[in-house]
Amino acid sequence: xxxxxxxxxxxxxxxxxxxxxxxxxxxxxxxxxxxxxxxxxxxxxxxxxxxxxxxxxxxxxxxxxxxxxxxxxxxxxxxxxxxxxxxxxxxxxxxxxxxxxxxxxxxxxxxxxxxxxxxxxxxxxxxxxxxxxxxxxxxxxxxxxxxxxxxxxxxxxxxxxxxxxxxxxxxxxxxxxxxxxxxxxxxxxxxxxxxxxxxxxxxxxxxxxxxxxxxxxxxxxxxxxxxxxxxxxxxxxxxxxxxxxxxxxxxxxxxxxxxxxxxxxxxxxxxxxxxxxxxxxxxxxxxxxxxxxxxxxxxxxxxxxxxxxxxxxxxxxxxxxxxxxxxxxxxxxxxxxxxxxxxxxxxxxxxxxxxxxxxxxxxxxxxxxxxxxxxxxxxxxxxxxxxxxxxxxxxxxxxxxxxxxxxxxxxxxxxxxxxxxxxxxxxxxxxxxxxxxxxxxxxxxxxxxxxxxxxxxxxxxxxxxxxxxxxxxxxxxxx
Ligand SMILES: Nc1nc2c(ncn2[C@@H]2O[C@H](COP(=O)(O)OP(=O)(O)OP(=O)(O)O)[C@@H](O)[C@H]2O)c(=O)[nH]1
Ligand SMILES: [Mg+2]
Numbered sequence: 001x002x003x004x005x006x007x008x009x010x011x012x013x014x015x016x017x018x019x020x021x022x023x024x025x026x027x028x029x030x031x032x033x034x035x036x037x038x039x040x041x042x043x044x045x046x047x048x049x050x051x052x053x054x055x056x057x058x059x060x061x062x063x064x065x066x067x068x069x070x071x072x073x074x075x076x077x078x079x080x081x082x083x084x085x086x087x088x089x090x091x092x093x094x095x096x097x098x099x100x101x102x103x104x105x106x107x108x109x110x111x112x113x114x115x116x117x118x119x120x121x122x123x124x125x126x127x128x129x130x131x132x133x134x135x136x137x138x139x140x141x142x143x144x145x146x147x148x149x150x151x152x153x154x155x156x157x158x159x160x161x162x163x164x165x166x167x168x169x170x171x172x173x174x175x176x177x178x179x180x181x182x183x184x185x186x187x188x189x190x191x192x193x194x195x196x197x198x199x200x201x202x203x204x205x206x207x208x209x210x211x212x213x214x215x216x217x218x219x220x221x222x223x224x225x226x227x228x229x230x231x232x233x234x235x236x237x238x239x240x241x242x243x244x245x246x247x248x249x250x251x252x253x254x255x256x257x258x259x260x261x262x263x264x265x266x267x268x269x270x271x272x273x274x275x276x277x278x279x280x281x282x283x284x285x286x287x288x289x290x291x292x293x294x295x296x297x298x299x300x301x302x303x304x305x306x307x308x309x310x311x312x313x314x315x316x317x318x319x320x321x322x323x324x325x326x327x328x329x330x331x332x333x334x335x336x337x338x339x340x341x342x343x344x345x346x347x348x349x350x351x352x353x354x355x356x357x358x359x360x361x362x363x364x365x366x367x368x369x370x371x372x373x374x375x376x377x378x379x380x381x382x383x384x385x386x387x388x389x390x391x392x393x394x395x396x397x398x399x400x401x402x403x404x405x406x407x408x409x410x411x412x413x414x415x416x417x418x419x420x421x422x423x424x425x426x427x428x429x430x431x432x433x434x435x436x437x438x439x440x441x442x443x444x445x446x447x448x449x450x451x452x453x454x455x456x457x458x459x460x461x462x463x464x465x466x467x468x469x470x471x472x473x474x475x476x477x478x479x
Contacts, residue, residue, distance in 0.1 A: 027097060027098060027099040028097070028098050028099065028135045028136060029098070029099050029100075029101035029132070029133055029134045029135050029136075030093050030098040030099065030100055030101060030134065030135070030136050030137075030138045030160075031101050031102045031103065031104070031125070031128070031129040031132065031134035031136070031137050031138065032086060032089055032090060032093065032100065032102070032103035032104070032138050032140065033103070033104050033106070033117065033125060033137055033138065033139050033140065034082050034083070034085060034086035034089070034103070034104070034105040034106065034140040034141075035082065035105075035106050035108060035111060035116060035117055035139075035140065035141055036081075036082030036083075036105055036106065036107045036108070037082075037107070037108045037109060037110050037111055079352065080316060080349065080352050082105060082140075083105060084349055084352070085140055086103060086105055086140050088315075088349075089138065089140045089162065089165075090103070091266075092162075092165055092166065092169065093138055093165065095169050096165055096168050096169050096172065097172075098136075098138070101129070101132040101133065101134040101135075102128060102129065102132045102134065104125050104128065106118075106121055111141075113147075114146075114147065114150050115147060115150050115151050115154070116139065116141060116143060116147050116151070119154060122151060122154045122155060123154060125137070125155070126154060126155040126156070126157070129155070129157060130157075134157065135157065135158065136157055136158040136159065136160055137151070137155055137157055137158070137159050137160070138160050138161075138165060139151075139159065139160070139161045139162065140162055141161060141162060142161050142162055142163050142317075142319075143159070143161040145193045145194040148161065148194065162317070163190060163319040164190065166315065166318070166319060166322070167183065167186055167187050167190060167319065167322070170183045170186070170322065171183045171184075171187065177236075177240055178237065178240040178241070178244070181233050181236050181237045181240065182237060182322075184233055185230065185233045185234065185237065186319065186322050188226055188229060188230050188233065189230070190319070191226065192223070192226055195219060195222055195223060195226070248335075256297075256305055256306060256307055257306045257307070257336075257337035257338065257417050257463065258295070258306065258307045258308075258309055258332060258335055258336045258337060259298075259306050259307070259308050259309070259336060259337065259338045259339075259340060259413060259417075260308075260309045260311060260332050260333040260336035260338075260339050260340065261273055261308065261309065261310050261311060261340050261342055262311055262314070262333055262339055262340070262341055262342070262357060262360075262361065263313065263314065263341055263342035263343060263344075263353075263357055264313060264314050264315065264343070264344065264353035264354070264356060264357055265313025265314065265315050266313060266344065267313065267342045267343055267344045267353070267376060268342055268344060268376040268377060268400045268401070269310055269311070269313065269342045270310055271376075271400040271401055272342055272374070272376065272398075272400035273294065273296070273308060273310040274400075275400050275403065275406055276298050276308055276406070276409075276410070277296035277297070277298055277308055294309065294310040295307050295308065295309045295310075295332065296308055298410075300410055300413060300414040300417070301407070301410055301411055301414055302414045302418070304414065304417070304418075306337075306413070306417065309332040309333075309336070311330065311332060311333060312330075314356055314357050314360050315356070316352075316356045318360075330364055333361075333364060333366055334364060334365070334366055335442065335443070336366070336369065337369075337370070337417060337463060337465070338369070338370050338371070338372065338413065338416050338417055339361065339366060339369050339370070339371045339372075340371075340372050340374055340413070341354070341357055341361075341371055341372070341373050341374065342374045342376050343357075343373060343374065343375050343376065344376055344377050345375035345376060345377055345378050345380075345381060345389075345397065346377040346378075346380035346381060347377075350375075354373075370416050371394070372394065372395070372396065372412060372413070372416060373394055373395040373396070374395070374396050374397075374398055374409060375389070375395060375396070375397045375398070376398055376399065376400050377399060377400075377401070378397050378398065378399050378404060378405070379399040379401065379402040379404060380399075391405075391408065391412075396408055396409050396412050421463070421464055422461055422462065422463055422464070423461070423462070423464055423467055423477065424447075424459070424460070424461040424477070424478040425459075425460060425462075425467055425474050425476065425477050425478065426457065426458070426459050426474070426475050426476035426477070426478060427440075427457065427458045427459075427460060427470055427473045427474055427475065428455055428456070428457045428458075428473055428475045429455065429456060429458075429470065429473035430454060430455055430456075431451065431454055431455065431456050432454075433473075436469065436470050436473075437456070439466065439469065439470075440458065440460055440462065440466070440470065443462055443463065443466050444460040444461060444462030444463075444466060445460065445461040445462070446458055446459070446460050447459040447460065447461065457475075459478060
């Protein structure tokens with residue numbers, strides 16, 4: 001059992017290596033292919049090329065709306081245009097270690113079900129890619145297994161889609177055991193439906209049956225091996241997670257508030273984390289530098305200690321497999337007393353990026369948590385742009401790299417957390433209130449606990465935001 005698993009994992013490693021964009025001796029040359037099929041209105045704002053100041057303003061409005069709940073109109077989520085999306089793919093490809101050989105943006109009314117962009121266009125692109133010696137075609141879309149097969153038949157080069165590219169970058173950057181396991185799980189998930197065609201590296205490596213490619217039997221064996229590996233990886237993730245939960249419990253035995261840094265990839269979260277904690281955590285110009293949760297203590301100006309957690313960067317259309325795989329990183333966000341949304345004020349896409357972050361935070365059901373918007377990289381703005389920036393209740397402008405605005409930020413964190421002071425109360429509640437009891441277990445310090453007649457009496461110390469949620473059961477206040 002063990003032996004066969006490690007053989008499989010070696011095979012995966014080998015097949016992955018071949019598919020991976022290597023930053024080895026020679027950079028692989030990627031030819032980017034985008035598809036624009038959205039019929040967009042020609043009106044103002046349709047292009048989404050927002051100016052810097054209006055970008056920051058809109059993001060602020062957004063944060064104000066979501067934290068205060070004062071704006072009731074339905075928010076419109078700004079979308080990336082196909083060109084902007086392709087620009088992002090370019091930086092993703094560079095992060096993965098590729099060199100850009102060329103690119104092509106195809107306009108169509110709708111995607112072609114068989115080949116995404118149509119066979120004729122594909123032949124044209126194939127010729128263009130060959131003329132610039134491209135090693136692979138990088139699609140700015142997710143391809144179904146059969147689309148990928150069909151495309152490869154026409155172009156005769158490797159074809160990689162957006163999900164695979166992101167998986168690749170994640171694999172390169174995962175540092176801890178948990179991160180690596182999570183990426184492997186996502187890769188296995190991705191591989192499974194694609195096992196039926198395209199060269200089948202697995203079967204060949206495992207000694208396929210002759211030259212015509214794998215027969216059904218080999219395919220089934222491979223599939224079973226992958227399922228077994230998935231089970232094994234999941235078990236290991238559970239183990240690692242259990243240890244993390246124990247560590248968290250120990251941490252939370254003393255109710256210290258956690259502050260989570262979230263934001264789009266490359267916004268500067270790790271740089272800010274380092275400045276705030278004076279810790280040496282990897283910062284990097286490459287996207288997705290951080291994959292593993294990192295938590296450090298920070299002393300605020302009031303001498304109050306909080307735990308700061310750096311998290312994985314968000315990106316639009318994050319592969320589903322990864323969203324669930326990275327639950328562990330985002331658990332810290334769900335437990336945080338304050339969420340700090342770090343945004344790149346210098347990015348022409350900051351509005352779109354902020355909207356994506358907003359969306360993910362809502363999905364994580366943390367949209368209602370106290371939130372502070374930190375507009376970072378203001379050192380890259382022109383003096384005129386900088387003059388027009390104003391901090392307010394929900395936003396602060398800083399440069400993590402140039403150490404601008406950091407003390408203001410620390411003060412704001414202090415203020416926002418003191419709004420959630422800790423009190424000690426006595427509660428008497430029915431034992432069936434499982435959810436609330438679990439909340440107390442997780443977020444408060446429990447001094448005593450007595451069970452009687454289906455009721456449980458607890459003396460707890462918890463942040464006021466938590467106590468408000470169990471206020472119906474408060475029977476006394478301790479000092
Ligand atoms: N000019 C400037 N560059 C910055 C600033 N803050 C961060 N950067 C740069 O932006 C890039 C990304 O920074 P990171 O801190 O790794 O970004 P991140 O948000 O942690 O990114 P992921 O972990 O990939 O999600 C690095 O090259 C940083 O040096 C800033 O205030 N000014
Ligand atoms: Mg980071």
